[in-house]
Amino acid sequence: MDPSYYIVLSAALFTIGAVGVLIRRNAIVVFMCIELMLNAANLALITFSRMNGSLDGQIMAFFVMVVAAAEVVIGLAIIMSIFRTRRSASVDDANLLKY
Amino acid sequence: MTFKLPAIDYLALAPMLVLFGAACAGVLVDALVPREWRYHVQVPLSLVALLASGGFVVALANRKEHVVTAGSAVVIDGPGLFLQGSIVVLGIVALFLVAERRLEPGGAFVAQAAVVAGSEADRKQMRKPGVTEVYPMMLFALAGMMLFCSANDLLTMFVALEVFSLPLYLLCALARRRRLLSQEAAVKYFLLGAFASAFFLYGVAMIYGYAGKVDFRGINEAVLGSSNSKTLLLIGLAMLAIGLLFKVAAVPFHVWTPDVYQGAPTPITAFMAACTKVAAFGGLLRVLYVAFERSSWDFRPTLGVIAAATMIVGAVLAVTQTDIKRLLAYSSVANAGYLLTGTLSMNRDGLKYTMFYLVAYGFTVLAAFAIVMLVRDSDGEATHLARWAGLGRRSPVFASLFTFLMLAFAGIPLTSGFTAKFGVFAAAVGGNMTWLVIIGVLSSMILAFPYLRVVVLMWLSVPGDDTPTVSVPGAFTAAALFVGVAMTLVLGVAPNQALELVNDAGAFLR
Amino acid sequence: MDNIQYSAAVEYAAASGTLSSIWLLFAIPLASAAVLFLLGRRADKWGHLLGVASVVATFVLGLVYFFQLKGLSGNRSAEVDLFSFMPVGSLKVDFGLLLDPLSAVFVLLITGVGSLIHIYAVGYMAHDPGRRRFFAFFNLFIAAMLLLVLGNNYVMLYFGWEGVGLASYLLISFFFDKPSAATAGKKAFLMNRVGDAGFAIAMFLMFAQLGSVNYDDVFNGVNQLTQGTVLVMGLLLLLGACGKSGQFPLQAWLPDAMEGPTPVSALIHAATMVTAGVYLIARSNAVFSANATLQTVVVSIGALTLLIGCVIGCAKDDIKRVLAYSTVSQIGYMFLGVGLGGAAYALAIIHLLAHGFFKAGMFLGAGSVMHGMQDQVDIRRFGGLWKYMKITWITFGLGYVAIIGLPPLSGFFTKDPIILAAFNRPGWTGWLFGGAALLGAGLTAFYMTRLFVLTFHGPKRWTDGQHPHESPAVMTVPLVLLAVGSVASGFLMSTSVVDWLTPVLGKHAEEHGRLGHWTVTGMTMAVVALGLAAGVLLFRKGTALEEQPAGPVVTAARNNLYADTFNELVFELPGRYLTRALVFLDNRGIDGVVNGLAAMVGGGSGRLRRAQTGYVRSYALSMLGGALLVVAALMAVTLG
């Protein structure tokens, strides 16, 4: 099977993630969409690793997963703190800062 | 199966290792030391770590031996060391602002971030000392920034990007007053930052697909040399650039800047404006000058348009701002444009003067935010510009200092702003980017107006009843203010030494 | 006609002996300013004395250097490189100074007239609580102005240029309680910035094309440039000069600048700073002489401005504003001179020097009148003052005779040759510019006569309770000295200074144009006499106290020929709308697109939606849009 299909799949995932960031209102879901984008990148890395015949891409995917986990923790902490104050996880409600 | 273990030059890594170590120690301090002692342990610990790190940078600079180490993940070269040194020095000044506790009982940071803002418990914790986790987080961020400037492959760069971004997201949320704004700033910064870093990562993947490698030397060799589709390279480069341009706050990736600068605690805003700028441009310079130098024909027109838009939009939007922190944020956007102009000259002068500009701007902006911290009333900082009316009569000394800083931002001669702007513009003309320089000069003329407006407001209006007083700064803020103003003056009147320093830094090691 | 005889290369001699310490010239006033600033109120008692002493000392020092320079043979110049300002790489800018015949006469003008005005200001500002601050700014100005004329490269000139701009801004806004003063300061700052932008870009262009901003490198390198480059560079420099010197189309700030204290008007906005534009063009004569179109532009601006100044001057009733428009118009003559090029460069410079004397004298005289009349500035409220302030009357009168150009006072020797040179410009333009200059001379005679007669002669039209009196000696002595200068300087300078300036401005053969010297002098005298007579006849009986309804020309003139309206329409409005549009775009536009679609169809639900539309998502949308554009642009540039 042509590995480049995986690239197309990863692009599709990335795009779905990017669109999700734009159209979803819940901060947690927005954040999940960003994670989807990161994982799309992982998929691309691993595919290219196979196409190029080097292991670097797979190692990078490891690092990306760890970084993504750390990001999850930080993100949830921030979203949680604002949720507890505002009682709403909608990103649309956070618009005191503008103009 | 045999492995060739990577050779690690620990001395070359020492400036960063010291900071990472101290940050871990700081976490332990927060875990083990009783609450009332933490501040008194954390501040000296951070300071000593930064000084030690700075010492190692100087030692490495004197060693004059440029190395690629840790399995080609990190490169220690002249510009890298200069940027690391700048980050350390600016970091120390920012640390002074963060450590200030005289202006407000307990400092600028909240005592317990988990307490619901506006609740009874929140009112109770109003006078309790602020969290001390800010110090290890600052150290992590600083170490990440230093790593970002001397990363030699895109993976290290990505990890470093996250290492310095994640603490910043949290630091933004920790303001003692106006906590809703602070938390909102953190959410926005986090979501958009993560969004941008996803682009960055996807760019890394594309470049990896194109070049088969992610280290800068390998990419440089692959550009023009690889048989792979150039589409991959261009998509990769564009997405990589987006991640970096987000951090430097270039239009249209600047949207977070005003909100975050306004909402974050002022010491953190200062820290971001000075140090993040250095790190982000350090990374951008290295990526463009080392990895993609050979495709500069591809990206210069596009990034040039971005630089032009950044200068114009930043300057024009600054004109109508009514909040001093937002004004400085838009000014920071415009300055990112001037820095991009220098960066895009793609010659040695461009590299040198961009680095010089970063340092000059860093000191000035730190001092400016130090004064913003001082102008306060019973509700905390009075950031609305209307409140600054007539400040010149209430406290002429600080109004004079702020006027001087505004003149420096406006690029009046004999301040560092002039030297720096002149340098980057001259370099850009030398690099055949004259059209960008014309836009830059026009934009700085526009930008002079909002600065002037602040000056006029301070000196030429009668103070109203609600004109806040300027608090007497504690030793920390006074030191930061003094260093910032002094460097702004020195780099304007006798920039010789600093320019020799950037000159000696030489070019990037490939 | 361009019989320029440049020595092949401009080369400055390194300074030696006493001349190597020329940096003292600007260091002394700068140090004095610093002391006055830093000591604060502690220096209130003696601050003004220090301020005066520093400038007088600088003047003496300037004289010493002048004679040193005069004693040099051959290449009369002294160049000192104090330190490398930006020493690195291909960009090399030195903190270098240059004393040559041109800068030497400017040093003497600045410090000489500056000393007198400083002394005068001691009396004028005697009752002002901010006197120390005033002298600090004043010394700062002198230092910056000296730096401007002493630099040996364009960056140094730019330093001084921005420095005098800053000092001028601070001094115009000195009475900051008056909103008009604050507004005037802002206006001056903004219009100057427009000019400065041109100057700055010109510098970058020099650097890009010639690799240097040093005078000698630039002047020697001009010949290698294409005509187009020289034209652009010159126009940009001209824009800077117009901003600083209040020339068309940037003239509107100068009359408003009269909101500052009168000594400021005399020193900065009459004698020295506003002539910096003339200095810039004269200094860059190699650039301007290298392109004929460029010279035509300069001449046109000069001619147009001198007429604008005269016409508006006729309609103003504020004594300082009339003088201000007269300054605008006289600088127009100087621009005319430097634009004509050749021998007229030196004529412009001597007119500048003479103007420094008589205009400063008249401003100080106006200050003396205001001092005696409790700050009244309306000339319709004066009259018959000659009896009460005799010294002021005589000195002002001498300045008045000098400016309208009656022999043997200075204006006759300096202005008439410019008119002559304008007539002798080849082609039909000679008639045009000569005619304009001639008309200007007549108008000048008319409005100056009006000013003089209404102020000092005719019936008294003061309000009750005013007791005009002569000013103290500290103010009248400078008046007398400046009057002596305006009487004598013209004759003394007409040949000697022209010769003195030859090394800088080039040697030019005696020209014989279409009109002889005496013909033009005769014509000028006739026109001046006409204007003078008209002025005396119309105003000898005084004037109505209230503004009279007037025809369109006078109304236009009273409204500064609608210059402000023009500026507002052309510069301010687009800027304001651009700002508004961008703010709108940033905050609303992105949401607006989103909301707009919804509002169109969803009608009433639009408002509800807008309340829920969050900014994070629109930010993300703008980032994604940006990302798409970047990717598309990169692809287009490379593959397209």
Add this chain to the structure above:
Amino acid sequence: MSLSPYVPIVGLFALAAAFALFSVAAAPLTGPRRYNRAKLDAYECGIEPTPQAAGGGKFPVKFYLTAMLFIVFDIEIIFLYPWAVSFNALGLFGFVEMVLFIGTVFVAYAYVWRRGGLDWD
């Protein structure tokens, strides 16, 4: 490798923007408008719509905290696994590096433990 496989990526980006615009624009047209009390409640007036987080089907914050801690510690295994596989080849150097790595994890653990992150109540 030909250019063709990667052009769709660009196309997808374009589609993304189009889709985003379309869906944001279309949502009010097609979606059901169900307004309930909570939605219409003006948050701005400062009255909190629900009394406490415990009700309303929401989990206590503690769950999130524990989940976060789990993620952050669990994910570290990722680095232990390859090390364990090639333990012999990496030798002493690998061992020391791993100890340092786990040391930093323990620093975090100590912090969480001492600051009460593991206490349920």
